[in-house]
Amino acid sequence: MSKIKLSMPNLGDARSRKQKETPTFSYKLNNEYKNIGYGKTYHIFTYGCQGNEADSEVIAGILEDLGYVKAAEPYAADVVILNTCAIRENAENRIWGVLGNLKGVKAQRPNILIGICGCMPQEENATNKLMSSYPFVDLIFGTHNIYDLPKLLNEAYHKDAKVIEVISTEGAIYEGAPKHRESNYKAWVNIMFGCDEFCTYCIVPYTRGKERSRAKEDIIAEVKDLVAKGYQEVTLLGQNVNAYGKDLGSDYTFGDLLYDLDKTGIKRIRYTTSHPRDLDLKTIYAMRDCPSVMPHLHLPVQSGDNHILKKMNRKYTCEEYLAKIATLKKEVPGISITTDIIVGFPNETEEEFANTLKLVDEVKFEGAFTFIYSKREGTPAAKMEDLVSDEVKHERLDRLNELVDKYYLAGNKRFEGQVVKVLVDGVSKNNPDNLCGYSEHLKLVHFPSKDMSLVGKIVNVKITEGKTWFALGELVE
Numbered sequence: 390m391s392k393i394k395l396s397m398p399n400l401g402d403a404r405s406r407k408q409k410e411t412p413t414f415s416y417k418l419n420n421e422y423k424n425i426g427y428g429k430t431y432h433i434f435t436y437g438c439q440g441n442e443a444d445s446e447v448i449a450g451i452l453e454d455l456g457y458v459k460a461a462e463p464y465a466a467d468v469v470i471l472n473t474c475a476i477r478e479n480a481e482n483r484i485w486g487v488l489g490n491l492k493g494v495k496a497q498r499p500n501i502l503i504g505i506c507g508c509m510p511q512e513e514n515a516t517n518k519l520m521s522s523y524p525f526v527d528l529i530f531g532t533h534n535i536y537d538l539p540k541l542l543n544e545a546y547h548k549d550a551k552v553i554e555v556i557s558t559e560g561a562i563y564e565g566a567p568k569h570r571e572s573n574y575k576a577w578v579n580i581m582f583g584c585d586e587f588c589t590y591c592i593v594p595y596t597r598g599k600e601r602s603r604a605k606e607d608i609i610a611e612v613k614d615l616v617a618k619g620y621q622e623v624t625l626l627g628q629n630v631n632a633y634g635k636d637l638g639s640d641y642t643f644g645d646l647l648y649d650l651d652k653t654g655i656k657r658i659r660y661t662t663s664h665p666r667d668l669d670l671k672t673i674y675a676m677r678d679c680p681s682v683m684p685h686l687h688l689p690v691q692s693g694d695n696h697i698l699k700k701m702n703r704k705y706t707c708e709e710y711l712a713k714i715a716t717l718k719k720e721v722p723g724i725s726i727t728t729d730i731i732v733g734f735p736n737e738t739e740e741e742f743a744n745t746l747k748l749v750d751e752v753k754f755e756g757a758f759t760f761i762y763s764k765r766e767g768t769p770a771a772k773m774e775d776l777v778s779d780e781v782k783h784e785r786l787d788r789l790n791e792l793v794d795k796y797y798l799a800g801n802k803r804f805e806g807q808v809v810k811v812l813v814d815g816v817s818k819n820n821p822d823n824l825c826g827y828s829e830h831l832k833l834v835h836f837p838s839k840d841m842s843l844v845g846k847i848v849n850v851k852i853t854e855g856k857t858w859f860a861l862g863e864l865v866e
C-alpha cells in the first residue's frame with residue numbers, strides 16, 4: 390500500500406507560539422462526504438485524559454453524521470479508531486499492545502479501516518514507528534485534524550493508501566461539531582484547548598497546541614442546552630482552566646465564568662485541571678458562593694520540593710501552594726482536595742522526595758494520582774541527567790502511595806454518619822446488589838439498591854462506613 394503523506398508532526402513547530410489570535414471555525418459537513426458511512430459501523434477506543442474522552446464524543450458525532458452506527462462489538466466494527474495518549478511511556482505501551490491485537494483482526498477482515506488519532510501521532514517518533522512497524526494502520530491523524538475526519542476517511546476509502554495527516558500548529562477552535570455524548574446526565578464541556586505552561590517533563594503543550602479559550606457565550610449556550618436536555622452535571626475541561634480567557638485579552642476570567650454558569654440552572658459544576666499558579670481568589674470565591682460549584686478541587690502539586698518544582702518549571706513554591714490550600718480550606722469549609730504527584734523526577738534526592746511526603750502530610754490530600762517520572766522525547770527534562778535507579782523510584786512510589794492511601798481512607802471516613810448527595814451512575818462493578826455514584830465531594834459511594842430508575846438522579850445517602858477507595862451507605866429520603 391502506498392502512502393499519502395499529507396503532513397507529518399514536528400515537535401519544533403509544535404513548540405512555537407507565534408499565532409496571536411485563534412481562528413474560530415464553524416463545523417460544516419461537506420455534502421461530498423455525506424453517507425460515506427451508510428451501512429457501516431464504528432468503534433472508538435479511548436485512552437488518556439478527559440480531553441480525549443470529549444474528543445472521542447466529537448469523533449463519534451462526526452461518524453454518526455456520516456451515517457456510521459456504533460458497532461455491537463469493538464472488533465466487529467468496520468472502522469476502528471484508537472484515540473491515544475502520550476503522557477507516559479506506559480500509556481503508549483498499552484496502545485502498542487492493542488495495535489498488536491488489531492493486526493490479527495485486520496488479517497481476518499482486510500476491509501476494516503483502522504485509524505489512530507490523539508496525542509501519540511503528534512510525536513515524531515511515534516508516527517515514524519506507526520508508519521514503519523504497523524503497515525495495517527490505514528489512517529493516522531492528529532489532535533488538530535479531527536474536524537477533517539470526513540475528508541480523511543474519504544481519502545482512505547478511495548485512494549487505497551495509508552493517509553497521514555498530523556499538523557503541529559498552535560491550533561484553532563471549531564464550534565458546532567456534532568457530538569455523541571456517552572451520558573445523558575453528565576457532560577464534558579471544553580472551555581479551552583491546549584497548554585502554554587511547558588512544564589519541563591510534559592508532552593501536552595506539544596501535542597495539543599497553544600492555550601485557546603472558547604468564547605464565554607458559546608460555553609454558556611452549551612451548558613444551557615445541556616440543562617434543557619436534563620443534564621445534572623458538567624465538568625469544565627482544559628489543561629489549565631485557571632488560565633481561561635487570558636488568550637482572549639479580556640479581563641473575564643475563569644472565576645467570572647463559574648459565576649455565570651451557576652446561573653444556568655445546572656445542578657453540579659466540576660472542573661479540571663487547575664494549575665496552582667493561576668488559581669485565583671475569584672475562583673475560590675466562586676466555589677464558596679455558587680451552590681452548583683462542587684466542593685472538590687483537583688490541584689496537581691507534582692512535588693513538595695522547591696528545587697524540583699523549579700526544575701519542573703511549575704512557577705510556584707510549596708509555600709505559595711500551601712497558602713492557596715489554606716485559603717481554599719478557609720473559604721470552602723470541608724472542601725476535598727486531590728492532586729497529582731510525580732516521583733523520581735531527574736536526579737531527585739531522598740531529601741527532596743521526603744519534602745513531598747511532608748507536603749502530603751500537611752495538606753492531607755483525599756486522593757492523589759501518583760506517577761513515576763517518564764521521559765518524553767522532545768521535552769527539556771528528557772535532556773536532564775538522571776542517576777536515580779528504577780528500583781529507588783519504585784520504592785519511593787510505594788512509600789508515597791502508602792501515605793496517600795491513609796488520607797484517602799480518612800477522606801471517606803469523615804463522612805460516616807452524614808447524609809450526602811449522590812449522582813447515581815449505575816450498578817457497582819463489584820456488587821450487583823449495589824448502585825454507585827459520586828457525592829458532591831467526589832467520593833465514590835456504594836449503596837444497596839436495584840432501582841435502575843435512580844440512574845442519572847441525585848439521591849440522599851447516609852454513609853455507614855468509609856473505606857479506602859469508596860464509602861458504603863444506605864438510601865434515605
Ligand code: SAH
Pocket residue numbers: 476477590591592593627628629662663664689691729730731760761762763764765
Ligand atoms: N494539565 C494537567 C495535567 C495533565 S497530565 C495539569 O497540569 O495538572 C496529568 C498528570 O500526568 C500531570 O499532572 C502529571 O502529574 C503527570 N505527568 C505528566 N507528564 C508526565 C511525565 N512525563 N511523567 C510522569 N508523569 C507525568
Ligand code: SF4
Pocket residue numbers: 584585586587588591592593594628629664
Ligand atoms: Fe503538562 Fe504542565 Fe500543561 Fe499540565 S500544565 S498539561 S503538566 S505542561
Ligand code: F3S
Pocket residue numbers: 436437438439440441473474475476507508592593596597
Ligand atoms: Fe494524554 Fe494527550 Fe490527555 S497526552 S493526558 S491524551 S492531553
